[in-house]
Amino acid sequence: MSSFKLEKVLISDACDPSVVDILKSRDIRCDIKTGLPKEQLIDTIKDYDALIVRSNTQVTADVIAAGKKLKVIGRAGVGVDNIDVQAAKQLGVSVINAPGGNSISAAELTCTMLLSVSRHLAQACASLKNGVWDRKSFSGNEVYGKTLAIIGLGRIGREVAARMQAFGMKTIGFDPLVSAETSQTFGVETVALDKLWPLADYITVHTPLIPQTKNLLNDTTIAQCKKGVRIVNVARGGIVDEEALLRGLQSGQVGGAGLDVYEEEPPSRSQLIGHPKVICTPHLGASTKEAQINVAKEIAYQFIDMIDGKPVAGKVC
Numbered sequence: 001m002s003s004f005k006l007e008k009v010l011i012s013d014a015c016d017p018s019v020v021d022i023l024k025s026r027d028i029r030c031d032i033k034t035g036l037p038k039e040q041l042i043d044t045i046k047d048y049d050a051l052i053v054r055s056n057t058q059v060t061a062d063v064i065a066a067g068k069k070l071k072v073i074g075r076a077g078v079g080v081d082n083i084d085v086q087a088a089k090q091l092g093v094s095v096i097n098a099p100g101g102n103s104i105s106a107a108e109l110t111c112t113m114l115l116s117v118s119r120h121l122a123q124a125c126a127s128l129k130n131g132v133w134d135r136k137s138f139s140g141n142e143v144y145g146k147t148l149a150i151i152g153l154g155r156i157g158r159e160v161a162a163r164m165q166a167f168g169m170k171t172i173g174f175d176p177l178v179s180a181e182t183s184q185t186f187g188v189e190t191v192a193l194d195k196l197w198p199l200a201d202y203i204t205v206h207t208p209l210i211p212q213t214k215n216l217l218n219d220t221t222i223a224q225c226k227k228g229v230r231i232v233n234v235a236r237g238g239i240v241d242e243e244a245l246l247r248g249l250q251s252g253q254v255g256g257a258g259l260d261v262y263e264e265e266p267p268s269r270s271q272l273i274g275h276p277k278v279i280c281t282p283h284l285g286a287s288t289k290e291a292q293i294n295v296a297k298e299i300a301y302q303f304i305d306m307i308d309g310k311p312v313a314g315k316v317c
Contacts, residue, residue: 101295113258
């Protein structure tokens with residue numbers, strides 16, 4: 001017996017076509033309407049049982065309230081920062097995400113960032129493309145034997161740990177939801193957050209953006225780190241205080257940073273983006289062909305599971 005019926009799904013952000021193919025196999029109508037202004041989304045959503053988004057659509061309380069038939073909101077990706085989960089919960093609308101689909105892609109970009117900030121790859125490439133043969137300015141550091149602190153030991157954090165351990169890094173980490181015994185099984189030593197900062201040569205964050213993680217890396221915590229610490233954020237903008245990071249880079253307390261996400265996107269802090277020790281990309285963590293297919297399939301199959309009354313791994317509320 002189905003737990004509920006879905007007839008019409010609105011897809012408001014670009015997704016891989018597999019999401020439509022899977023849902024249509026169960027006679028669910030899918031309408032793709034991307035780039036809708038908020039007012040138009042509010043007017044449109046009233047006709048749909050479900051909404052699928054990625055990161056562009058902001059699913060605010062008034063959008064959810066306008067969805068008189070709305071039963072479920074699916075985020076084709078990890079995290080639900082762009083969905084007002086509390087409003088959905090109050091109105092009895094389920095929220096699900098696809099937490100596993102882009103884990104490998106995000107982990108690989110993180111590792112790329114860690115290596116790039118160590119060897120100044122982007123800066124050296126730009127210099128040579130400008131016709132300058134300059135080896136001395138881009139002397140870097142090995143990651144072998146260095147300590148990597150991983151804040152957030154979920155799927156992505158664990159994938160990063162496995163890969164950087166292969167480079168000979170010592171991995172330490174913090175996650176209030178993962179026990180020390182569990183973290184030992186994937187080679188990460190659990191360290192209390194206040195003890196972690198001075199131990200790390202490199203720091204990477206893999207947490208959601210919630211009140212407890214907002215500006216987690218700030219003037220105070222950065223000051224507690226080793227001089228020259230390198231910081232990577234491929235998780236969510238706002239976990240790293242960008243003004244504090246810039247001050248750290250300017251003083252030399254921070255030796256380099258790799259940024260894929262920003263407090264404001266597109267980012268407005270041009271001084272940070274333009275700093276010579278910053279490697280930056282435009283939110284590419286999930287921008288691989290494989291990840292796009294995976295998250296689309298994952299969210300579609302979870303919709304099917306909900307229809308069939310089965311447990312849903314990515315259910316947020």
